[in-house]
Amino acid sequence: MVRLTTIGNFLSGIGLTLLGVTIGVKYLLESLSATPEQMQYPFYIWIGALGILGVVLIISIINTFTEMTGFVHPDDKLLSNMLVYIHALGTLLTFGMLEGIDADEVTQGYLFDMGTMIVIAYIFLFVFVFFGSKIAEGAETGQVKEMTSRFMLVSLVLGVIMAGVYLLMSIIKNTWSYGWASGALFLLAVVLVVVIVFFLGRRYEPVGE
Incomplete structure (x- = not known):
């Protein structure tokens, strides 16, 4: 059975990847002089990363403060919450690069x-x-x-x-x-x-x- 911690780590990896894709797509579209509608694509990708962050936070809280899923080794908690921390900070900072926000x-x-x-x-x-x-x-x-x-x-x-x-x-x-x-x-x-x-x-x- 796949542990909840492993699922959380996997999702965090996907979320961080989506943040990188968000930034990459944003600057790629700018270099191609994309239309305003196309410039919204990075926002949709960022929303995906934000949604994953919400799921990962719930998993992290369950693993850290409860034993609903059984025993979780402290090293696993440490690594998992490290990814959550980086994911959360990255999501916050990436929001400021999105179309519309980048001019504010x-x-x-x-x-x-x-x-x-x-x-x-x-x-x-x-x-x-x-x-x-x-x-x-x-x-x-x-x-x-x-x-x-x-x-x-x-x-x-x-x-x-x-x-x-x-x-x-x-x-x-x-x-x-x-x-x-x-x-x-x-x-x-x-x-x-x-x-x-x-x-x-x-x-x-x-x-x-």
């Missing part, structure tokens, strides 16, 4: 800022995966002041890093076109996700059946 700088700005916030939130998780145990050290023995003092320092450093990322992305957005800026943001997100998944994948984690 305000909407593109909103979409890019939303994507940036999603990546920044992941950086927050990234830091706490690496340093969470150190920050919380002593909490179980009631050393709340010690923990809070460490958290203050870490939050300061983390805030500077997150603000720096936002500033960098803002500079890229204002300097380059939306397409190039979105590509840079998407690449940063992929690198962060792959690094943390690779790091956690090498950790031993006891699992139950």
